[in-house]
Amino acid sequence: MAVVFERPKSLCDVPLHYCPGCTHGIVHRLVAEVMDEMGIEGDTVGVCPVGCSVMAYNYFGCDMIEAPHGRAPAVATGVKRSNPDKFVFTYQGDGDLAAIGTAETVHAATRGENIVVIFINNTIYGMTGGQMAPTTRPGQVTQTTPFGRNPELAGYPVRVSEMLSTLTGVALAQRVAVDSVAHIREAKKAIRKAFENQKEKKGFSIVEVLSTCPTNWGLTPTDALKRLREEMIPYYPLGVYKDSVAGGND
């Protein structure tokens, strides 16, 4: 019988701990497929900081480092600077990357660290039970914005891809989503491009992936995907914000 679908070699054969309907599984798979296609699993070090994906060290087949909250880009910098011939990626959530780790993110980007950052934006702190993230949309209800995020009290969300696209050291800043087959294919192409950039020493590449958190949004997986499509994408438009290889704004 012909095999039509199987686990990527770069993913370990273990059960994932993610909630039903969570899109982390899809993104893990895309990263692993890219490692398989490029044949780089044995030359890659992944860095996963605190957040829902903190235990991704058990899932990716490459060597893995668990980093303190927000510090993955600094840890990745240490790995890459001492091993420039290895592939290094971080896999970070929005609270991690855009709140507690903003300094590490912005400075790794502006230095043009030759690493890949996979940024999961689901507008909420998932692991701690659904608090407001720096990406939580105005009006969005979370545990710590029980009446909806009021920008007068809690400030405005940060658009990470747009912000980082202003930095000279950034080779690629692209926002993708995993709500449909077409978007998932786009997302994989972006991740592949980010790893290719690293191979060609182009600098810092970030792929922001709009994702869902059905558990903490209080929605079914299908309704969560609907919300991603109807509420998140209009606020966080998909697209390439910087591509220095294709002729970006630097």
Added chain:
Amino acid sequence: MKGNEALAEAAMRAGCKCFFGYPITPQTELAAYMAKRMNKNGGVFLQAESEIAAINMVLGAASTGVRAMTSSSSPGISLKSEGISYIAGSDLPCVIINVERGGPGLGGIQPSQADYWQATKGLAHGDFHLLVYAPASVQEMVDMVIKAFDKADTYRMPAMILADGLLGQMMEPVTFPEIEQKTHDKSSWAANGHKGQREHHIINSLYLTPEELERTVVERFAKYDTIKQTETDAELYMTEDADILVCAFGATARVVKSAVNEAREMGIKAGMFRPKTVWPFPVNELQEASKNASQILSVEMSMGQMIDDIKLALNCSKPVEFFGRTGGVIPTPAEVLAKIKAMGGNK
């Protein structure tokens, strides 16, 4: 050679491949020295955006098995404490330099030893220790950096050089010893790409099962027990017949040695005990040094922190007095001598 520069040169000779730092007085010459030489010598010098980033860059480099170091001064070490706890919890070797200045808060920029408790007892959250060396001269800074890299690799744990602004800024002649490059095999744990030839390596300090976390901590403490037996080091100066034993570490010990010499000239049987390792604290060495003493005096550039370890080591069997200056004020030999005289030592 200036103390801070000697630390940097010694680190490079000891095989340090990566230095990550952030500017802070009074240790900045160390980073400046590294910036001139490190990249030319095939190593990595990188000025980080923060102390926090610097220690996490060390975490990343150390995870791949290379020798890595960061340096700072007191307020900067506080910022690094999170990363140091992760490094300890992940069993990674590295070297951390603290050229202490006065605190708390922003404090001052003059020499201090007020980070003794921080370095030896409470550097960050969780059950763990660092190896902590306390040099008293520029030569000792050189020797201890070389030793710190070796022991950090041997025990897979962070090691600290607890210096102070006086030593960092001091110029003294130094000789760099021939270094016997011991090879530490890190292939069983380093995360530097498995090449398809082994299981993937995981550098991690997260254990959600309490029994599993307990096991890792207990194993680490078994290692600490070995270190307490084998790695203590101290200088005993005129202790054989000493009636008043003066204890001091680091630059303060140089002041104390002058005071002890003057006391001896006056006929007071004074001696000096100087721990070179402050964790592990040289308990047996102190017991030996104090065997004929009726009184102990701890002299520190703080309000009195090492004095706790002295009392514990002696089980409070002898009276322990304290003299110290803090905030960046360096005690003088005359002040220490006056304290020794006031204790009324036997002639």
